[in-house]
Amino acid sequence: MASKSDYWENAILDGAFGDPTTPTITAPTYLALCTVVPTDSSTGSTITEASYTGYARKSIAAADMSAASAGSKTNANAITFAACTSGSSTIIGWALCDASTVGNILYWGTTTSTVISTTQTPATVAVGGLVVNED
Amino acid sequence: MNHSADPGGNFASDVHRRTLGHLPLPTDDPLDVEALVERMAPDEPTELDADEATEVLQDLEADGHATQLKDGWKQTKAGLDTLNAPIATEADDGE
Numbered sequence: 001m002a003s004k005s006d007y008w009e010n011a012i013l014d015g016a017f018g019d020p021t022t023p024t025i026t027a028p029t030y031l032a033l034c035t036v037v038p039t040d041s042s043t044g045s046t047i048t049e050a051s052y053t054g055y056a057r058k059s060i061a062a063a064d065m066s067a068a069s070a071g072s073k074t075n076a077n078a079i080t081f082a083a084c085t086s087g088s089s090t091i092i093g094w095a096l097c098d099a100s101t102v103g104n105i106l107y108w109g110t111t112t113s114t115v116i117s118t119t120q121t122p123a124t125v126a127v128g129g130l131v132v133n134e135d
Numbered sequence: 136m137n138h139s140a141d142p143g144g145n146f147a148s149d150v151h152r153r154t155l156g157h158l159p160l161p162t163d164d165p166l167d168v169e170a171l172v173e174r175m176a177p178d179e180p181t182e183l184d185a186d187e188a189t190e191v192l193q194d195l196e197a198d199g200h201a202t203q204l205k206d207g208w209k210q211t212k213a214g215l216d217t218l219n220a221p222i223a224t225e226a227d228d229g230e
Contacts, residue, residue, distance in 0.1 A: 003177075035218045036210075037156045037178070048160070051219050088221040090143035092156045110178045113149050115142045115222050 034093035044103035088117035144223030165207035
């Protein structure tokens, strides 16, 4: 599942009426891995992200994503995070952010519970694994 | 209820982890059971009705991971720390 953040909902509403203060998103965006599921009101500074050594949000170029179609957009290229060099985290959620640290959340969602540790290959979202839908 | 194991080995089941993961942070306002069930509804690995969710919440409370307040439930600091903790097998190795 994927949900829009309050920040992004308001931005879209403002943009629909041509508000000149509407924020624009410049690629790349950044995918965060979360150990607590975000909420609509979460921000880039309030989400609870993975804590293993080596973790960082992964940048996503515009070309890494398919063109939106039928209200859905997905990743056309695999998204591979930096390897875990020590520690571990169990991931249950994700957030698409507009900055590599802090910043705003655009969309968020849940994922199957997944352990990231030194014994696994780096966290990877396979092609088509990240799906963002609009009604 | 028969839930699948928690992959991190820190909770009674994966559903316990995910239910706690949907609860408000210790510093946020609590959430009542009905709102929690509604919030978790799109989360396919966590399909619970209100009675089942209450049972899981009571388990989490017994383990010190969640707390029930007048207006609902939220994570405890210990619960949040456990969500962020290394997997149990690694912690047992002294890391």
